[in-house]
C-alpha cells in the first residue's frame with residue numbers, strides 16, 4: 001500500500017455515497033439523499049411552520065389523525081368532515097399557505113431526477129409530524145389533478161417502517177425501513193400504489209428529538 005495515499009486520507013471524513021434502492025418498477029429509495037441539504041432545509045422548515053403551524057386534522061369519517069400536518073406551496077392538503085382536498089388558503093389562519101422555500105423545490109427536483117423523473121414541478125408540499133405512536137394508514141395519493149408527476153417523500157428524525165403496497169388496499173405491502181435523510185420517490189406506473197407508515201416507535205433523534213418529520217412533494221393543481 002502506498003504510504004502517501006494513507007497519510008492524505010487519514011483525517012478525511014468517510015464519504016457516504018447515496019444509495020438508490022429500487023422498490024417498484026418506477027419507485028426508489030434514495031438512502032441519505034437529503035443529508036447534505038439539511039443545513040438549509042431545517043431553517044426553511046422552521047419559517048414555514050411559524051406561518052402555518054402543525055395541527056391535527058379530522059377525517060371525513062370524524063376521526064382525528066394521529067399525524068399533525070402543515071403545508072407550503074400554492075396548494076395545501078386539508079381534510080375535515082366535508083372531505084379531503086387541496087386549498088389555496090390555510091383554513092386555520094385564512095392566509096395563503098406559505099410559499100414553498102426554494103431549497104425545498106431544489107431538493108424535490110434533484111431527488112425526482114435521481115429517480116428518473118425530470119422536470120418535476122411540485123406546487124404542494126405536505127409536511128407530516130409523527131410523534132411516537134402516530135401512524136398513517138394505507139392510502140393512495142389521488143386528490144391531485146394529475147398523476148403524471150411522481151411523489152417525492154423525505155424522511156427526517158425518528159426511523160419509520162414505510163409500507164409500500166399494490167394497487168388494491170388488500171395487496172401485500174413491502175416493509176421499507178426509512179431513516180433520517182432517506183427519500184422515497186414513486187411515480188409513473190407506480191404512482192397510485194397504496195402506501196402508509198406503521199406506528200412510530202419511541203426514541204430520541206439527535207437533531208429532531210422525539211419526532212419524525214416527513215415532507216411529500218406533489219403536483220396537485
Ligand SMILES: O=C(O)CCC(=O)C(=O)O
Pocket residue numbers: 126128136141153155160162195196197214216
Ligand atoms: O410519512 C410518510 O413517509 C408517508 C406520508 C404519506 O403517505 C402522505 O403524506 O401521503
